[in-house]
Amino acid sequence: MTTTTIDPAEFRKVLGSYPTGVCVITALDGERPAGMVVGSFTSVSLDPPLVGFFPDKSSSSWPLIEKHGHFCVNVMGADQQGVCRAVTARGEQKFVGVDYALSDHNLPIIANSIASIECELYSVTEAGDHWFVLGKVLRMEIVREDDPMLFHKGRYGGFAERL
Structure with a gap:
């Protein structure tokens, strides 16, 4: 295996140029x-x-989710930055103001998310300083037809079609 030294700051900068969904x-x-x-x-x-x-x-959140053995992927809409801020809060402030309902699988589904995907934990594999988590889909639905939230270069935003 080849040993290469990659600067962590440069790694984040370069890969941050690729937008992701939230x-x-x-x-x-x-x-x-x-x-x-x-x-x-x-x-x-x-x-x-x-x-x-x-x-x-x-x-600190992943071990709590892993322990449950099931999880829900809530696809965020472009208008849900407040939800993301509330979920990333610490301690008692986490989830304050976030409207959700429990599914038949006893999973929190965030109100007005674009889609929800309920999963059973399938596997967890070590991947450097992260875990690679696989979930087997049990139920899924599109909640509303709207633009997704995107993350690009450290900022949240939305999708804009170019003609």
């Missing part, structure tokens, strides 16, 4: 919602239906 991964921690914002969500397989994302190993 999702909130949710589960329950007892009676309280647990959640984290991710920009690494992706479809993985049709058969079986698998999706994936990459939580940081230092995340």
Whole structure:
């Protein structure tokens, strides 16, 4: 294997030039919602239906979600920056003002998200300073037809079609 030194700041800068969608991964921690914002969500397989994302190993939210064994991927709309801020808050402030309902799988589905994808934890694989999490899709739905939230160069935004 070749050893190459990559500057972490340059790595973030270069990869930050690639826009990503924004999702909130949710589960329950007892009676309280647990959640984290991710920009690494992706479809993985049709058969079986698998999706994936990459939580940081230092995340305090991921162990709570992993413990539940199930999670919901809430695809954020361009107008839901407030939801992202509330989910990234610390302690008692986390989820303040976030409207959600519990699904039949006992997962928090965030109101007005673009789509919700309920999953059973399929596997967790070490991937450097992150985990590669796969979920087997149990249920999914489009909640509303609207523009998704995007993350690009450290900022949240939306989609604009160029003609």
